[in-house]
Amino acid sequence: MAVKAKIAPSMLSSDFANLATEAERMLLCGADWLHMDIMVIYLFSFEKFHLFVLFDYVEALAKAGASGFTFHIEVSKDNWRELIQSIKTKGMRPGVSLKPGTPIEEVYALVEDENPVEMVLIMTVEPGFGGQKFMPEMMDKVRALRKKYPSLDIEVDGGLGPSTIEMAASAGANCIVAGSSIFGAAEPAKVIAILRESVDKAQGS
Ligand SMILES: O=C(CO)[C@@H](O)[C@H](O)COP(=O)(O)O
């Protein structure tokens, strides 16, 4: 079953002093979603972090009008069921993300649960900052996931642009996060169109 292309400019590469204007500009350029990374530096214990802070963010993001909330499996191993439920209760789409070193098998339970995530985000760089090099070896994870779940939204994030999109799209990714390749382009609309065409072609739509 073909899945729809979703192109999501990563606001981490935008002009932070003009976020609203940048967001509007991306939507006018054809973006489907806006991708916001939230990185929390915590100075207390890991357990306290995931018990209190993560759920506070669900509340805050819902209030701010987010349509989806994707959490990292690495910090949610013990409470992902409650997290998915609270994201859905707040009217957002739940997604799970995994870092390059995390095996893809770790998210299968979340996709197959009776109250499942609706998207899996495969990081194609180490989380942290924009402008890093795409990791092609992550495409094995994308292929494995697409083979198992033909209609799942599979997102990739990190180093995506016109020179790497073929690898991601042909492996089966349909949701594409791109920061520097879009915000650094003279014509962002063209880059968004190239990313979309590549996904559409691979999906046969
Ligand atoms: O989550 C992250 C980085 O941690 C990303 O969303 C980057 O912001 C993507 O930027 P590019 O690699 O596309 O420049």
Ligand SMILES: [Fe+2]
């Ligand atoms: Fe990101």
